[in-house]
Amino acid sequence: MGLAKRIIPCMDVDAGRVVKGVQFVDIRDAGDPVEIARRYDEEGADELTFLDITASSDQRETMVHVVEEVAGEVFIPLTVGGGIREVADIQRMLNAGADKVGINTAAVFKPEFVKQAADRFGSQCIVVAIDAKRVSSGEQASRWEIFTHGGRKPTGIDAVEWAQRMVVYGAGEILLTSMDRDGTRDGFDIELTRTISDAVGVPVIASGGVGTLEHLAQGVIEGKADAVLAASIFHFGEYTIGEAKQHMADRGIEVRL
Amino acid sequence: MTSIVIIDYGMGNLHSIAKALEHVAGKERVIVSREHAQILAADRVVFPGVGAIRDCMTELKRSGLDDVVMQAAAEKPLLGVCLGMQALLGISEENQGTECLGVIPGKVVRFADDMRDDASGDRLKIPHMGWNQVHQQGDHAMWADITTDSRFYFVHSYYALPEREEDVAAMTPYGIEFASVLAHQNIFAVQFHPEKSQHAGLQLLSNFVRWNGDA
Numbered sequence: 001m002g003l004a005k006r007i008i009p010c011m012d013v014d015a016g017r018v019v020k021g022v023q024f025v026d027i028r029d030a031g032d033p034v035e036i037a038r039r040y041d042e043e044g045a046d047e048l049t050f051l052d053i054t055a056s057s058d059q060r061e062t063m064v065h066v067v068e069e070v071a072g073e074v075f076i077p078l079t080v081g082g083g084i085r086e087v088a089d090i091q092r093m094l095n096a097g098a099d100k101v102g103i104n105t106a107a108v109f110k111p112e113f114v115k116q117a118a119d120r121f122g123s124q125c126i127v128v129a130i131d132a133k134r135v136s137s138g139e140q141a142s143r144w145e146i147f148t149h150g151g152r153k154p155t156g157i158d159a160v161e162w163a164q165r166m167v168v169y170g171a172g173e174i175l176l177t178s179m180d181r182d183g184t185r186d187g188f189d190i191e192l193t194r195t196i197s198d199a200v201g202v203p204v205i206a207s208g209g210v211g212t213l214e215h216l217a218q219g220v221i222e223g224k225a226d227a228v229l230a231a232s233i234f235h236f237g238e239y240t241i242g243e244a245k246q247h248m249a250d251r252g253i254e255v256r257l
Numbered sequence: 258m259t260s261i262v263i264i265d266y267g268m269g270n271l272h273s274i275a276k277a278l279e280h281v282a283g284k285e286r287v288i289v290s291r292e293h294a295q296i297l298a299a300d301r302v303v304f305p306g307v308g309a310i311r312d313c314m315t316e317l318k319r320s321g322l323d324d325v326v327m328q329a330a331a332e333k334p335l336l337g338v339c340l341g342m343q344a345l346l347g348i349s350e351e352n353q354g355t356e357c358l359g360v361i362p363g364k365v366v367r368f369a370d371d372m373r374d375d376a377s378g379d380r381l382k383i384p385h386m387g388w389n390q391v392h393q394q395g396d397h398a399m400w401a402d403i404t405t406d407s408r409f410y411f412v413h414s415y416y417a418l419p420e421r422e423e424d425v426a427a428m429t430p431y432g433i434e435f436a437s438v439l440a441h442q443n444i445f446a447v448q449f450h451p452e453k454s455q456h457a458g459l460q461l462l463s464n465f466v467r468w469n470g471d472a
Binding site: 001002003004005006024043046071073075076077094095096097099120121123124125172173181198201202203204224227256 | 273277307308309379382384386387388389390408411412413431453459
């Protein structure tokens with residue numbers, strides 16, 4: 001008994017609408033982030049993550065309203081990522097009711113930003129998102145590098161060293177996405193997850209590749225993740241959060257039921 | 258109409274706690290304030306806080322709110338949350354030793370870096386982050402309709418080590434068993450975030466809104 005492993009559904013939001021095909025048969029408005037957040041909360045999600053993929057900056061303000069509305073009726077932790085580039089962006093999201101912000105690209109281009117953010121707001125609300133891709137092949141020792149631009153641009157930065165550096169800078173949590181597995185539904189990159197989780201003292205959220213409930217359990221049992229994040233298996237109504245938790249519990253994982 | 262004031266001393270985001278209290282008490286009863294007179298006139302006071310303890314104590318002293326918190330703690334139902342709980346103890350190890358308010362005898366210490374899970378042997382991460390069990394120690398009006406071992410949402414690296422066993426209202430396991438809730442007369446102080454703990458958290462806040470300060 002003790003601390004539960006967390007299940008976190010992630011929603012991509014574009015100009016205030018959830019995209020990437022959320023499909024609940026009995027939901028009034030499948031694109032409404034508030035309605036979907038409420039649903040996940042009822043199903044027992046441990047936290048919610050919104051990824052703002054809005055391209056045009058003049059529509060960014062819509063995300064603030066989404067967070068305000070969700071925070072007014074869903075009382076579990078909310079993380080907002082995407083477009084967090086300066087202290088003012090963090091302040092705006094926290095004021096709107098977010099509990100944590102995810103910093104991704106901005107950390108790669110300006111690592112000091114993570115330090116600045118953690119000093120100002122505390123490590124507890126700074127999640128550093130790491131997009132890693134395997135660069136070793138065949139017999140070589142496994143190695144992953146940080147990629148930007150949705151996994152298209154290599155940076156030459158070693159993923160393990162980067163994760164450790166981000167923790168030194170004040171990251172309170174690492175959101176680790178395997179760019180090799182993202183969207184494949186083949187399961188997490190377990191070796192990557194375990195390597196990073198063993199390398200840092202802060203919690204690691206595994207992301208990228210979930211296609212079955214067993215993948216979630218593997219992320220925790222084999223990957224040593226402290227939390228697992230998934231999008232499509234929940235969005236399409238294939239599985240509820242409750243079913244995911246039950247499966248994890250059946251595999252001997254401590255969850256909040 | 259009784260009022261609930263959330264003390265705003267510049268430490269972090271009070272949006273969540275205000276929204277959760279409004280949800281259980283009604284919008285018109287919840288006030289976020291740094292005005293001494295308004296805080297002292299309230300029927301109930303919430304003492305929140307996130308961040309580092311030294312910043313917290315510096316802000317409290319600079320604004321003169323340290324005395325206000327002490328006075329409120331002496332005379333009306335007061336709910337300490339997270340850093341607000343820690344600030345009620347005597348001293349914290351954080352920031353090379355920080356003197357706190359000393360309302361509840363005891364100190365605040367950091368989790369050890371090398372803690373391991375008993376069952377799996379896995380390293381326990383710091384901060385202690387997520388939903389953990391809160392094991393009630395005896396009855397208290399604030400536990401109404403909340404079963405023992407209910408899960409609440411935690412995020413912290415330091416924990417309270419009170420001197421008096423009778424001040425401990427709940428324990429939580431994380432490598433060790435630590436005091437996750439303290440209760441002393443009209444003070445109830447929680448290490449977790451009730452405003453982020455869904456049903457159990459809202460129930461606790463709802464109990465606070467009705468609590469007269471007796472155990």
